[in-house]
Amino acid sequence: MVKEYYAQSVKYEWKRLVQDAYHKLEFDTTMLFLKKYLPRKGLILDAGGGPGRYTIELAKRGYDIILLDLVKENLEFAEKQIKKAKAKNKVKGIVQGDIRNLSKFKDNTFDAVLCLGGPLSHIKGNKQREKAISELIRVAKPEAPIFISVFGKFGCLSLAPAGWPKEIEMRPHFKRFVKTGNDYLWRGKYYAHYFTPDELEKIFSKRDFKLIQLVGLEGLATPHKKAINKLAKNKKAWKNWLEMHYKLCTHPIFLRSFHLATNYLIIGKFYISYEL
Numbered sequence: 001m002v003k004e005y006y007a008q009s010v011k012y013e014w015k016r017l018v019q020d021a022y023h024k025l026e027f028d029t030t031m032l033f034l035k036k037y038l039p040r041k042g043l044i045l046d047a048g049g050g051p052g053r054y055t056i057e058l059a060k061r062g063y064d065i066i067l068l069d070l071v072k073e074n075l076e077f078a079e080k081q082i083k084k085a086k087a088k089n090k091v092k093g094i095v096q097g098d099i100r101n102l103s104k105f106k107d108n109t110f111d112a113v114l115c116l117g118g119p120l121s122h123i124k125g126n127k128q129r130e131k132a133i134s135e136l137i138r139v140a141k142p143e144a145p146i147f148i149s150v151f152g153k154f155g156c157l158s159l160a161p162a163g164w165p166k167e168i169e170m171r172p173h174f175k176r177f178v179k180t181g182n183d184y185l186w187r188g189k190y191y192a193h194y195f196t197p198d199e200l201e202k203i204f205s206k207r208d209f210k211l212i213q214l215v216g217l218e219g220l221a222t223p224h225k226k227a228i229n230k231l232a233k234n235k236k237a238w239k240n241w242l243e244m245h246y247k248l249c250t251h252p253i254f255l256r257s258f259h260l261a262t263n264y265l266i267i268g269k270f271y272i273s274y275e276l
């Protein structure tokens with residue numbers, strides 16, 4: 001289902017992050033933290049990179065990058081966009097693959113690993129998600145930053161009244177979503193798991209992964225899609241809003257107790273623990 005959905009929505013995915021101010025919050029906030037934590041240069045894996053929005057942006061900024069995705073249609077489209085952007089010499093590979101099995105790559109290969117926009121949310125079952133996390137960590141060099149963004153359960157629930165009233169109407173489905181974070185019917189298209197911040201921290205705490213930062217990519221804007229797109233037309237107000245957003249999107253109280261983020265970004269470093 002996941003493969004089918006993304007094979008049919010390549011153009012939408014290409015535009016998704018830049019279609020309006022609300023969606024740009026995800027992209028711009030992610031870029032802010034990439035700029036903050038990426039090393040100055042090196043080889044990056046963009047895993048589940050879709051049609052290549054981040055690959056191209058980072059290639060333009062001088063990084064060497066390998067784009068990996070499950071869906072061949074995404075990769076074919078990405079290849080054309082990479083050519084158009086004259087970024088071909090920095091893109092060292094365009095590879096079809098699954099984040100649960102990165103055996104194409106040796107241990108400790110990458111200076112940074114990205115898995116952005118929810119590929120991990122499309123993996124069914126905790127065991128399989130853990131397998132994917134282990135793979136993303138395995139291919140990262142020690143101390144390499146790893147950036148993973150996933151769908152957030154509370155954020156999704158907070159925008160559901162405006163966005164998905166039909167889904168709320170479907171009682172068994174809605175109850176299951178609230179209890180487990182699992183969704184087979186969102187837009188009727190694919191399986192996705194929506195995380196709580198606690199769950200995210202727990203699944204990562206089992207590994208050699210030092211949590212650096214948890215970010216709510218849409219923050220306080222989460223349930224206000226329409227109002228945010230309107231506000232963004234008012235330049236002065238938008239500048240002030242963004243300034244506030246970048247300050248508060250990592251605030252621990254918001255992340256824990258409220259409904260802020262349809263997308264969480266978790267940033268950590270893979271480290272080797274030595275036993276003395």
Ligand SMILES: C[S@@+](CC[C@H](N)C(=O)[O-])C[C@H]1O[C@@H](n2cnc3c(N)ncnc32)[C@H](O)[C@@H]1O
Nearest residue numbers: 006048049050069070071098099116117119122
């Ligand atoms: C919402 S898109 C995000 C694309 C891109 N990272 C971005 O942020 O624009 C999710 C992507 O995850 C990919 N994906 C889903 N499951 C995957 C898996 N098991 N392995 C690799 N990619 C996967 C999909 O093909 C799709 O391109």
